[in-house]
Every structure is written in C-alpha cells, then in structure tokens.
Amino acid sequence: MVSDYRIKGATGDWEVVVGLEVHAQVVSDAKLFSGAATAFGAEPNTQVSLVDAAMPGMLPVPNCECIRQAVRTGMALDAVINRWSRFDRKNYFYADLPQGYQISQLYHPLVGPGEVEILLDEKDENSVKQIGIERIHVEQDAGKLMHDQHPTMSYVDLNRSGVALMEIVSRPDMSSPAEAGAYLRKLRAILRYVGSCDGNMEEGSMRADVNVSVRRPGGELGTRTETKNVNSVRFVMAVIEHEARRQVDLIEEGGEVAQETRLYDPDKNVTRTLRSKEDAHDYRYFPDPDLLPLELDEAFIEECRASLPELPDDKRKRFEGLGITPYNASVLTAEVETARWFDALLDAGAEARQAANWVVAELFGALNRLGKTIVDAPVSPQQAAELLGLVADGTLSGSLAKQVFEIMLDTGDDAGKIVDERGLKQTSDTGEIDAKIDEILAANADKVEQYKAGKEALFGFFVGQTMKAMAGKANPQMVNERLRAKLN
C-alpha cells in the first residue's frame, strides 16, 4: 500500500523517506559482559563491576540471556538468525564510555533481515504494509553524564554502562510520521510480547535514531539526516514532520541537505546539528580480540523458538476466528497485558464475542474512569468470567450486570455473592411478571386503547413501566413475551 503523505512545497509535492534504528534495552538481570545488575534507578555507580568501569586487565564475558533474548526477538520479527556472529569494537572517546570503545557488532550481526507488518489504518485489515528489518545487533549501553550538578564539572554514573541493547535497524521503508509511529508501536508490542524489552520509553528502555530524507514522488533518494536518541513515539513523529519540512524548505531555497547527526529538542520542537559529516567519528571498528566468534548450536536455537509466545498478529487472527470483530481483536492484542488478561478471561470460560465487547466497552471504560491499567484492574479475569456467565445464563440483565460490575469494582466481591446478597437476580417468574403487567394495563387503560388503535410505539412504554415495577430485576425478554401475549 502506497502512502499518500506529502509535504507541500512551494515547487510541488515531496515524499518523505524514513528509517529507524531502535535501541531496545534487553531484559536481563545482569549486564551484557559483566555480572553487575541492570535494575533502573540505583544509587550512582553502585551497579558497576570492575569490567564495566574498564579497570586495567578486565575482560568481557557475554551473558547468555542477552544473546537468547536477541535471538528470540529476531525470530519474532521473522528474521534470519546468524549461527555465526561476532563482536566488534567501535572506538571513540567519551566520558560515558569507560573502555574507549563500545562492544557492538558491525561486520557479522547476530540477526539478519526480517520484517514487521503494520496496519496503516487500525480499522482496516487490508491496510497492511511490511517494514523491512535490516539487522539486529547486540551491543553495550554507555553510562550517563550529569551536567547540572556542578558549575564546571560533569558527573559520570556508570550504572547503565554495559547494559545490553539490541539495535534494531529498519530499512528506509516508512513514508510518513504515521507509518513510523505504527511501526514503533508494533515493534514495541512485539518486544513486550516476547519479553525481550520492557518497552518503557520514559526510562530509556527504547529510543530511536530517526533517519529522514525527502525526494520528489518516486524520485531519487535525497541526503538523509540522523536525529539521535528520540525517546517517544510522539517525538519520533514530530521529528519526521519537522525534519522533512526543514529539508524541503532548505532545498527549495536553493540549499543542500547536509548528511549530519542532529538532536531533537522536545521543548522547542526543533532539531539542531550535533555533528556534521566533516567531524563525524571514525569509529575504527575491528573484531574484539577479547572475544571469540559467537556460534549458536541447534539446541540453543530450538530452545529460543520453543520459548516464543503467541505473537500479536497470530493472536489477533485467532481472536477474529472466534468471531471477535477485527477492531476489537486489534484493540485486545495491541498491548501484551491486555491480550494476556483477555486470554485468561477466555480460559475462565467466557464466550469470546460477548467477552470482547464487554472488555472493550465496560472494562476499559471503568479502568479509564478509575485511572487504572489492566495490570492493576480491580477485577480478575475469573471474576469477570463469572459476571459474564451470569448474563449468559439469564441470571442478570444487561443493566443488572452493569450494577453488579460497579459493586464489584467497589468491593472486589465476586458477582455471584453480590447477586445473592443484594437480591439482584433477574426474575423469570411468569406469575409475578403477569401480575405486574395486569396492574399496569389496568392503570393505563387509555393507553391500551391507543395501542390497540395502532399506536404501536406505546409498547416500549409498557415494557418500561413493567421493568420499573419489577425494580429492574425482570427478564426483559420475558416481559416482552408476556406483554405481547396480553396486548394482542
């Protein structure tokens, strides 16, 4: 599907070409090459080993779990898993880089080409687009610099130094901010399903380098700029919009786009030059002589494959197969927590279509109101299944179910208990219903006349009156049947 996103320039339309390099922090207890912890938010320099601080004579030993997570991620992106890869050193000097090099993978990455399927329109199943993945490599994160603690000094905290990252490099397959946003959200969902990255962008667990260029529709690729370390989906979209506009304006004014590295300032919503091509780093990559080639055996690969969960697309298709609407299926699978919650609801015996409607309308509405997420929902999937069961077997009407649900949210009690204790059960006792109907028809003889004369809209009035008289507990279907019998 071709994007129709265009930048309107003074000289005509321009297309935008976007590629993303996403750095995703790997979920592991220990760092990529040392036994120091990775947990977020510790006291400065407390999660640092001698290896992470690059003390003389210290050597890296790779963490199996980090490799495993990257391989599983690659599999989830339908990517080639390279049985033979190796680590290279990327050499540059910076205060957050203790070794004077980052251990990364340039020449032989762990994961090769793959792809991610996005929906350009969430409600349209046919708006599919494939975004190519070029590679995933594993590398070390750097430490952190603090500039605001001292007038003339910067402070270095190495807690993050050596934490494992996956760099997921896309092909320049995106052609609008929306596509990039959809790609990022989808990628994030997949990583979170796999469990290889927590996707927490505020804590920096995922950040993107945004490569943007513009061209005439269908024309030659333009020069690209790279905006570094953008840490939210919204900002990535803003960068693309802003950067495309800037490049178009520049070109149309007779200027040339410089291949350079830029930084995004979210407060001002502008990008600015960080490094030009002239003073670009010469990273002097070469194979890390402290490490041997990484060779994966079949058993390892198989274990990785076997441990993969059902992924968002498969889950969505399965949900649709259960009769759930495409929209609901897509909403229910967008976040791994929602999908897990919903699967638990199905496991507890709820009927799929009814359950999907209820989750999307009732549960999400309630969570929204309460400012809660599905993870801290006050109602468990088992409790919800019980509630839905009471509706299905006719014990509760829709409106009674709403009442019961509100009480569940308040008290945390089970639906059955609430129904029993408060007598909220709907009645299908024809005797009781008939008696009430008779009272109402008698009291409204004039309206009965009018109805019989052809004013059929009054039927609703009788239903309402009956339900009211029954304090909402009558089975509405039953009320309908009995009323029709008596009126006709």
Add this chain to the structure above:
Amino acid sequence: MSELTSKTIAELREGFRAGDHSAREIAEAFNAAVVAGRSLNAYTVETPELALAAADAADAARAAGELKPLSGIPLGIKDLFATEGTDSTAGSNILKGFKPTYESRVSANLKAAGAGMLGKLNMDEFAMGSSNETSAYGPVISPWRRNDGWNAALTPGGSSGGSAAAVAAGLAPGVTGTDTGGSIRQPAAFTGISGIKPTYGRCSRWGIVSFASSLDQAGPMARTVLDCAIMLEAMAGFDPRDATSLNLPVPQWEAGLSSDLRGKKVGIPKEYRIDGVPAEINAIWDQGIEWLKDAGAEVVEISLPHTKYALPTYYIIAPAEASSNLARYDGVRYGLRETGVKTLDDMYAATRSAGFGAEVKRRVMIGTYVLSAGYYDAYFTKAQKVRTLIKRDFAQAFAGCDLILTPTAPSAAFGLQEKTADPIAMYLNDVFAVPASLAGLPAMSVPGGLDSQGLPLGLHLIGRELDEQGVLNAGLAIEERAGFTARPEKWW
C-alpha cells in the same frame, strides 16, 4: 650472592620441605638481595613485608603439614599484573600510583599455591619494547657485562626486562613475565635464563594489563626448565572470567619432564637462516641441533615460507589492538589526569600526551591509522589474512615434525641506547620469536652458551598447540647438554 639466592626454585623447595631452611630465611635472603640490587633498577616496587608474610604462612603450613606447591618460594611479579593493594602501573606514567582493588588471576594462582611476592618488576611501558628502555621508571640494567673491559650498560631485553634481570642477578628465584611478541623469550635469552610462553589461552589474561589481546600470554621465567615447569603448573588454568581461556585441565608438566627425545622429530626452518645474523648465533643453533640429536631426536629441515612477513604482520595487529586497549587510559577513572584544560577532549589529549612515552604513542598512532577509515582492509584485514597463512605454515610443518628449534634472538644483549633511534632495528629483535606468537604456539628459550663477548645466547623451541610438555622436555635436553652454569659476576 648468598647461598640461598643462588638456588633454584626446586632446590629451595626441597630444602624448605626438608627443614634445611625456613621460608622466612629464604624471604629475608631475597629481600636483602632486592635491596642490594637496586642499581639494576629491576624492581619498581619492593614488597618485603608481603614476601615475609607469605613466608611466615609457609612456615606455619609446614609445621601443620599442609604444604602447597610453592610454599616457601618468593617470586617477583611483572608490573603488568594487577596486584591488590600494590602499585600496578605497566611501567607507565599514565598509571602512576594505581593500586588495584583486585589481583590478577595468574598472580592469585601463584599466591594460592603458597608463593610470596618480593615486589613488582620493571618492564617496557605497556610491554611495548625489546630493551626495557621505554619504561617510565627508566631502563633496567642487565647484570651481565661484556668481557671487553668496557663495561657499557647492557639491556636485559624486553619487555620483561626487570623479570629477566631479577632472576639472572639472584633477586628472585622465579618471576612472571608476559609475552606478546617475544617479551619472555628474548629477555630470557639475553640474561642466560629460561622462560616459556605457553599456548595462547593456557594462562588467564584476567587482571593483566592488555597490550595486544590476541597475542598476550603470561609465563614463567626462572633459572631452569624444571623451575619453569613448576611455576607454569601453578600459573596456568581455566578462568571463566577470560573468554579466551582454554577450558582444559592443567597437565602435570613437572612430573612429565623427560629429556629422552627418542622418537621425536625436530624441525629446522630454513627461512630462519637470515642474512646478517652473527655467525655465533648460527653456531649455537647448530650446536643445539647436535644436542637434540644426542638426546635421541631426529632432525629434519622444514619450511615456514611466510616467516619474513611475521614481523610486519605483528606490527600491524599488535598496535591496532593496543590502540584500542589503551583507550581506557583517559584520566577519568584512575591514573594520571592533566588538569588546567577546559574541555574533556583537551583533558584526554593532554593526559595521554603526558602519560604515554614515545614508543607507546608511536604504536597507538600506527594502530589508530591502520584501523582508520579507508585503511582498515589494506592493513588490518590484510595482516589477519597473512596471520592465517603463518598459522597454516606451522600446521603444515608440524605434520612432519614434533618441535621446532631456532635461535631465540638475532643477537646477544646490546648496549642501552644502541637501538633506540631506529624503531625497526629494535623490532627486528623479535624476528624469531614473533611467528610463534602470531600462531599462539607454546615456545621457550633456554640458554645455549656464551658468545665471544661472554654474553648469553638462547635457543628457542616451538611446540604444537598445547604441547608445552614437548617444549619443556626438549628444553631440558638442551639444558642438560649445554651445562650452562655461567652467572654474571656481581658488580652491583
């Protein structure tokens, strides 16, 4: 030299175990020798208290009947090894005052085996040199002198120059060295002692300041082949903290020593007959061939066709790795920091300029250049390909022989400052040693005899991967036949 300081490790161990002398007596004798030998500049730090503490522990262990393999033996440790609480500077100003909070695996192994530490040994800065003249502590003076009466100060070789001088002068019965391109073997040859570089991966590199990671190996230097076997057994072993460490049991090299070489084939590489090498070197080599034949070996001519390219290959790969390994010396976390600069980059540049000596700068610059954009394939990749060919040469040669015999160095020890003006002339010192380093093979130097100036010359044995035993055995066969007992006359 007191009686004790003239003994070998094996003799000291035997005397200590038999109760002829206490460990404390041994330590005191060597501590005194270290002080008396200060004019050699072999030690950068003296740690007599550590030697005594280990000795007292050894004496207590002996009393309790709990002897360890090296109980009672004090050793010198090359300054490239991190030693907990003791300055570990790699012979460099940039690490002046650096006191590690950790102990290198190899020195920890030696200490766990009961050995004490006499002090840290001087060396070429970051092990870059073949004459110990690049040390920030100044050159080590060899205890040897020429017999011409001129008495010029000679080099003990390098980079393990302090190690070699200490053993030769009786300032330690045994020492650690490291060998990246000959740094154990060439100084051993220059000072009339023995030293072995084991197979790459036998000794853990954890806690040894890296020079060139794919080449660096620790090894022992001592008076005799037996002492080398005793020490290497204690030093070697698998270390999960070094990803290149070999996960293999440590052989019992001492128990396996035998100078009977019947059934062994010794290869003599024709490419090692190099123009310009003094006749005396070739003569001692020929003598070595006769000794090995006498020990029962069959001698065959072999070819190592890429020998001539080993040094240039080495002088691309080693500086490249070093340029990266030495990037961590930036004045941020330890060691020297130059202040009075405005920016971080200026601090780096000023610190590294002040902290590194000329040879280190030269190699870091060369290494940076050969890895830089546009040159990487032409230099670094090319060198790694030639390295593959060099390794292949050895594999092919070892199809037809069990061991290789060559001279250790192309000359005897030279005078200080004789070669400092010409880096390439200095590099040529390692022409015989470097090929085995590039192939990761075990190799050893043992004394062969004295030249006409009265200076020691070494013979060099190269073995198959993991065949330290074969190398040690051939070394023993030469040692027994060479009867090399010459010692430098004490002038210091």
Add this chain to the structure above:
Amino acid sequence: MARGRPASRATMSVNAEQVRHVAKLARIAMSDAEVEAMVPEFNNILHWVEQLAEVDTDGVEPLTAVIENHLRLRDDVVDDGNCRDDILKNAPDAQHGFFAVPKVIE
C-alpha cells in the same frame, strides 16, 4: 589481489596533517615539532609493514581465533557490582559517588 592492497608505496605516505588527524583520533596532544618528527618515523614503519602487499592472500580468511576455542557464555546471574568504593578508589576526581570530569557541553 585487486582490492585490499595499498595502492602504491608513494601514495601511502602520510604528511604532517594526516599525522595530526591520527593524533586527534587517538587523543594524543602533539606539538608541531613532535608531529614533524613523527612524519618520517611513521612513514618508515608504514613502508616496512607494506611488504605484506607482496603476499598473495586471495581466498584466505582473516584469522579469527588463534587457538581453536569456542565462546563460552555466562549465566544471567548478578554476582558483581555493588562495590562503589572499589570503583572510585583510584579516581583522580570523585564527587558524591560520581566520577567528575571537565564539563561536557552537548
């Protein structure tokens, strides 16, 4: 050997400006005199190592592991760190648990 060979001896010579560039990459401050002195030394060494161009390396793989060995992986266990005093002990300037460096402007 079409690619990967130094084009010709003459073109591989470095001049003072290139030496300065390399010194900048390596973060080694050098005076003009030091740069001038290093140019011929640098070229001597480069010309000497360029004899490798004579070697036919067609079809030869660059060496990856000098001794046949396989990369071992560590278990994902936190068994290190939590040693800030050790980490900062040798620091030229440590403040409030951080390493301090001249201010970096980003």
